[in-house]
Amino acid sequence: MPDLPQQTDEDVDVVVIGAGPAGLTLAHALGELGISDVLIIDRDTQPGGVPRYSDHHGYGIRDLRQPLRGPIYAGHLALRAVKGGARIMTEATVTDINAEQRTIEVTAPSGRFTIHAKVIVIATGCRERPRAARLIPGTRPSGVFTTAWLQRLVHLQHGSPGKRAVIVGAEHVSYSAVLTLRHAKCSIVAMVTERARHDSFTVFNIGARARWRFPLLRSATVTRILGDHQVTGVEIQDRKGRTKVLDCDSVIFTGDWVAENELARRAGLLIDPGTGGPAVDAHQATSAPGIFAIGNVLHPAATADICALDGEHAAAGIAAYLNAPGGWPTRSLRLRTEGTIQWATPSLLTPEVLNAARGKVLVQFSERRRLPRLEVVQGGNRLWSGFVPWGIPTRPVPISDSWLARVSASGSDPVLRVLP
Structure with missing residues (x-):
């Protein structure tokens, strides 16, 4: 395989890794403070993060004071960031951070290059733990998703997950999966949680189950996935050890969040053992001078508007650091x-x-x-x-x-x- 071409290295005031609600809102807030030399890098094809393919209402309530659908919310945040002077580079992957030199290594279709920044902001978010990480035994058929991959399939690729789905988990994002499945005209066989009750708002649970009439199976675990080429069912076990099979053609694993901390670890940052993400102070500054972190890489997983407010808050601390990097408190x-x-x-x-x-x-x-x-x-x-x-x-x-x-x-x- 031939080497990728080398692109010209670049110097910026602030580089933000991740174009989700936290990163985009930070760029807008920095622009309001007169800091416009901001570059946002994201590996996806478009900015916006998860809301871009989470096509339902509920976004923007705390930060924008208005309820919006996910894609509209994502587009609004991206437009504000660009109007504030930020540049957004998509389809580019940050592969390394050097905390001492304050540089990042980037690979993009145009080649490999290095960004030198006065401030690096990690806004990489979090991800759901997939089937393999949950150690669920059984065969490896198609039809097994996380919520994120389900929503990408349905809202970006306009595909179908199947006709009958079992949802594993009963937290906020699980009910987002319900909306996506019903949008795709897929019925819900059951929602299964190992906890004694759901972890979401009661109104979400009662409203969704009353409208679409699916059971919530509590204190139950998925012990096996069945099917050769396509999922044909899941085996579940209750707390008394009794097992039964739920017939379905898709399984959606929801929640059980993990911070996207790979870059923070490569940078040698102090990692919070509870969150799995970088430890930060009230300015959102990490253990390394000039490196900040915002959004769900810090608290997997808060809602998008809380992440956006993280970015808004961090702007003042970043501005203070740019003005006096040598006097930054320890x-x-x-x-x-x-x-x-x-x-x-x-x-x-x-x-x-x-x-x-x-x-x-x-x-x-x-x-x-x-x-x-x-x-x-x-x-x-x-x-x-x-x-x-x-x-x-x-x-x-x-x-x-x-x-x-x-x-x-x-x-x-x-x-x-x-x-x-």
């Missing part, structure tokens, strides 16, 4: 979590940085808790305590960032935990 403390709290972000604490995105710290639980009360302590001092409305796996819940101002730079790492 981070000596980390936010630790205990018990049933899986992760919290931001997790790098800088006493000089007092405000997180949207004024909130996002918290994810590993198991369901009803109206849990949390506290943040540093040594023997309680910095904050309060109730949160839910403790549900897969649904991050926000808490106030007011306690950041009370963190002592000379103290121990603060701890976030659930009170009994």
